Amino acid sequence: MPVFLLLLSLLLAALPAMAQEAPAADPQHKVEEFTTLLADPDVQAWLRERAGELAAAPAAPVPATNMGGSALSGAFHELEARLDVLLAGLPRLPADLATAGDRLAREIAEVGPLGALLLVLGFVALGLGTEWVFWHSTRSVRRHIATAPIDTLRQRLRIIGIRFLFGLCWIGAFAVGSLGACLLFPWPAFLRSLLLGALAVILAVRFTLVIARFLLSPGNEKLRIVPTTTEAAWFWTRRLAVFFGYLAFAWVVLDLVAAVGITEVSMRLLGYVLGLAALVILGEAIWRQPPRQPGAPRPATALRVGMIAYIAFAWLVGRVLNVVPLFDVMIVVLLLPLAIRISHRAVLHLLRPGDLDGDGLLGDQPAPQQPPSAWTVVIERGLRLAFFAIGAWIIISGFGVDMNMMRTSDDLLGVFLRNLLRALAILLVADLLWQLARTAIDHHLVHAAAGSEADPTEVIRRRQRVRTLLPILRNVLFVVLITMAVLMALSSLGVEVGPLIAGAGVVGVAIGFGAQTLVKDVISGIFYLLDDAFRIGEYIVSGSYKGTVESFSLRSVKLRHQRGSLYTVPFGELGAIQNMSRDWxxxxxxxxxxxxxxxxxxxxxxxxxxxxxxxxxxxxxxxxxxxxxxxxxxxxxxxxxxxxxxxxxxxxxxxxxxxxxxxxxxxxxxNGIQIAVPTVRVAGTDAHEGAEAVAAKAANDVLAAKAAQA
The missing domain is CATH 3.30.70.100 (Alpha-Beta Plaits)
Incomplete structure (x- = not known):
């Protein structure tokens, strides 16, 4: 779950950048403001005072261009110069902010406090009124959302989509009403910008709530896309709204103070202060995050501290030290695995075949022994491909490389990046094909294992055959796909694969001579399978080995003895096989x-x-x-x-x-039929006397034998 706020940490980079790249105002309006300010006596006095200070100040030393000839030394001195500029401009920050306040006070004074209050009330009333009309005109839609069945996958997806569209339309109604107020009433320029900024903050918070409810659905766990607990869903919904609302507020503040015309140094300082506050909000959310599963502990303290420190260091490197490419790489390295993992769990949970109970809603797999569907694999791998593409675009843009120029550039860097992206695309497509093939094979295996012993003999034989051959086919297919993908990726990077294939052939021959037993086992296994000598679940006897076939690989077969012991027998040692489970x-x-x-x-x-x-x-x-x-x-x-x-x-x-x-x-x-058992019958008149006679005769025989030997 922390990935949602971590994704937003990318926006931390925008706060100082906004200070440098504030939107330009209308040129005519700038000229009017400039002439007004020049006519102000206070401004004229300040200009004269500032000119005297600059004339009396000593000339700034020219920084050395080569301090020891090292890039590290140059970066250090650049950082030192940046800090000196920021520290020198720090005393001017309160005065610049006071200038913005004075500008707002003058705008309000033009229309009067009562007029400004009425304008604001009209702005809010039109927005809320439009929203109220929309809310009451959509009673049937809300009733349908609340009472519609959500037992099947199709029903869940339909209601999730309707809820999301309803939330967007609800926000749109408020936005239309508020913007209508801006068009209907005459507004002072700065006051209009202020109210539009407030509208942007409100819309950012509400849009974030719509997205959070779409993904987390804290009020209804059956409509939840990202699997988590209800407590965690409410926690992240609130934190997302606070974080996004604060980012919108910071953007509005920087935009308004830029319109006033404060110095660039003050803009930078204000951007850093706002960025630190956003970092504190993000750190608090990561530190207090609840567990993702019922009864599970929160993430380890070391993990949470490490994540906060990593993000703070990335922000420090990217914005304070101005090493933007390193910042982009650090953020992508942190977010990409988290985004892939959470999207994987979310897709499996959303497209589950049926409702699960308990921890099944929160696990990493949709159901025990239930492979995902082909659509699930396509969507999940498609999201993974999209994440990789976004990460690559962020990193490449951070290094200042133009994507359009990279496609046609012939320089070394452009060719390398183009080939690298092509190789990554080949590997991702090969991964998609492998996942689809494995999913299809797993579905056939599950279907074969789900049969009943009461099925016809031919059906049972076919299932056993499927369970025997498909695992081997899956392993062979994996080896073939990975080999082809690696060779194609190397070829796209400009590596000559012909010598590699020839060398691999020579090495293969050498390995074949050195590992004849292994080759014998593999080839023997292939012929055993072609002869259909045994299948999974059959009881076979081969020499001193006997048991039920549980599984096998390319080299060996696993036999489970009736007493529980498991034999792993190489195919080359099997020899003649006695199949005790075939036909009758x-x-x-x-x-x-x-x-x-x-x-x-x-x-x-x-x-x-x-x-x-x-x-x-x-x-x-x-x-x-x-x-x-x-x-x-x-x-x-x-x-x-x-x-x-x-x-x-x-x-x-x-x-x-x-x-x-x-x-x-x-x-x-x-029926009086006796089961015969061996018995000893002694003949004689008296049983006791007969026994004594037999014993005496035996003793005499022993003595006679000893005498004969003597």
Missing amino acids: VIDKLTINVTYDTDLDKAKKIIKQIGKELLADEELGPGFIQPLKMQGVSSFGDFAMQITLKMMTYPGKQFTIRRKAYAMIKRAFAE
């Missing part, structure tokens, strides 16, 4: 049952379970072929092994298998 999966289940099991009965039970699983709302869509029994696959020492088979979509088999096992166990138990 056949899952086989094995169950051990006892030898006395009725297989026909077991087959019917499993078939019924398959039907129930197929009819399940959650598990049924995952089947391609239902669960069924294939028969006995082998005979074991303690059980028969029967095999079951089902065909599912990839990834669905795990949930179905767990549910199937639970249903089979419960159904077998209800």
Whole structure:
């Protein structure tokens, strides 16, 4: 938010300049004033006194033209001379201001105090009356603004535009009425200038309020263009009105005292005093600025002090030391990044797709995982281009370079500046193209990620393909655009890009020989993608690596293991790939049952379970072929092994298998079919005696073995 007042700090430069470049009055009027002043006895006495002082004063020393031959020494002595002149003219400032007061008193005396009061009242009454008529004749418009829906983007933009035009017309009504008073009544020249200056101050304040309400809308946050808190919106609205009103007041004061004809030194001193006061107002606003977000702290003290010191130093360098180019560069360097950042946030906030809650209105992004629209990118980058153009124009004008001459000039500076601007334009256009391309790709990625698992298989495959290839395309497009933009910019600056391209080719070959593994990884990745070996979200196995494909770059792929670990595997090390998530999966289940099991009965039970699983709302869509029994696959020492088979979509088999096992166990138990488990059976008349006999036999076998070894 401080950028709004910082932008106005450029106007600080105008205050002393106004003192030097005051508008010239009418020549005939000047002659009349001059003859009147010469006829005044007081003026004649002052001229005689001044002539005597000049005759008695010693001759001013001629400053050295070369003090040590350094530019710094010359600048120092120039500054010293300027300060001496200002200090010498300081005692004359009260007298010059008193002269302006006397001029105003004489103007009022010509029409009388009552006549002057009536003229002023007529001036104010006509302005307020015209404004009152406009206000009451636009009730329907104001009612429409207050009650119109602002839920959609189109509705918000429409109401914002209507409010802004209404505010301008409201100010225009007051201005027309006040100017009409100046045309209807006969005014003394100086008094008319004074009232027109007052009108300029009033219009400046009110126009600033209209602009501030258009951008900040402190009364309705849904119509706010620049995202900030309501407290901050009211704060900056008031400070903008005060600052702009003061600048208009300073301009009017300098214009009026210039019409009186005070000395140039007094004009400079008055301009410096008014500039310092404007600097104080600006510093107070920066120091007391509220936070931009609810609950956030104000900017750090060091940051605020640094900004105030930077602006004060820029004003001191630009106007007191008269180094105008350096002042322009310092202001542009400070304001350009702030203006770009705030315009970026403002465009994203204004063109948001829907209303957001809480901090979403104040963040730097329009919504989580929602890329901006193409229009948003065009407007935001267009504003950035405009800011760069304004900054370049300010800097070039500060150095005294004529823009028209620069386009046709053949000297070194003109050619360099022309080529530099062309190179900057190329880079900005390349940035716009990249942002548009990235936005389009991000929209496709978001659309692909927003699909449902219930979509048809072909749609799911297409989304996976998009999510796999578009990130690679985005990276390649970025490299191509930045390379072309840099080469074109260098070419516009007069650099021969042919040798650079040839040298880059040689360096590329050398790097290729030295980084064969990297080249192998990149080329292998390209062929994996061309073969459609895997996609994002698929589970693959390659040697000792296995996991779900999360993302990949030009060189490697990231696999997320089911236990959470993340593998980053170069494409050159993948080798043969087993894709576990493509098309369909056949899952086989094995169950051990006892030898006395009725297989026909077991087959019917499993078939019924398959039907129930197929009819399940959650598990049924995952089947391609239902669960069924294939028969006995082998005979074991303690059980028969029967095999079951089902065909599912990839990834669905795990949930179905767990549910199937639970249903089979419960159904077998209800129908008297036993799940076989390995057991040890000891034969004998008595269990206790049999156990002792087995233990004794084992001990005898051990002793016999030891005896045989001995």
